[in-house]
Amino acid sequence: xxxxxxxLLRAAYEHVCPVPPVAGAVCAVRRRVRAVLADWxxxxxxxxxxxxxxxxxxxxxxxxxxxxxxxxxxxxxxDGAPTVRIEVTDAGPALAVGQALLGIDPDEHGRGEAIxxxxxxxxxxxxxxxxxxxxxxxxxx
Numbered sequence: 472x473x474x475x476x477x478x479l480l481r482a483a484y485e486h487v488c489p490v491p492p493v494a495g496a497v498c499a500v501r502r503r504v505r506a507v508l509a510d511w512x513x514x515x516x517x518x519x520x521x522x523x524x525x526x527x528x529x530x531x532x533x534x535x536x537x538x539x540x541x542x543x544x545x546x547x548x549x550d551g552a553p554t555v556r557i558e559v560t561d562a563g564p565a566l567a568v569g570q571a572l573l574g575i576d577p578d579e580h581g582r583g584e585a586i587x588x589x590x591x592x593x594x595x596x597x598x599x600x601x602x603x604x605x606x607x608x609x610x611x612x
């Protein structure tokens with residue numbers, strides 16, 4: 472019975488969302504994440520920061536990686552503080568290292584990682600057989 476309850480509680484605070492490789496995907500994912508965070512009663516300041524991090528990680532997956540991409544969002548309590556974990560997994564880089572994307576303004580490129588680093592309490596990248604997972608934790612103060 473306890474194992475079933477733990478599974479139900481974990482499922483209540485975990486959300487998985489496929490990220491389609493199409494224009495408008497980031498906006499659609501943001502709307503979905505906003506609703507999930509509201510359902511979970513995540514504090515407004517953490518929710519807004521989480522939306523920025525989601526935007527950056529999902530944009531990275533759509534623009535720079537091969538599909539499929541998946542967003543996994545979870546909420547846990549760490550030392551009594553709510554922690555939102557954002558993970559975006561993709562199938563790996565779409566271009567070889569050093570190859571430039573056509574139509575991307577270099578002045579508007581490359582800020583996403585700095586934004587994630589500035590907002591996240593912890594963050595990282597895992598490379599695995601299924602691709603690459605970029606993750607970030609945001610902890611309420």
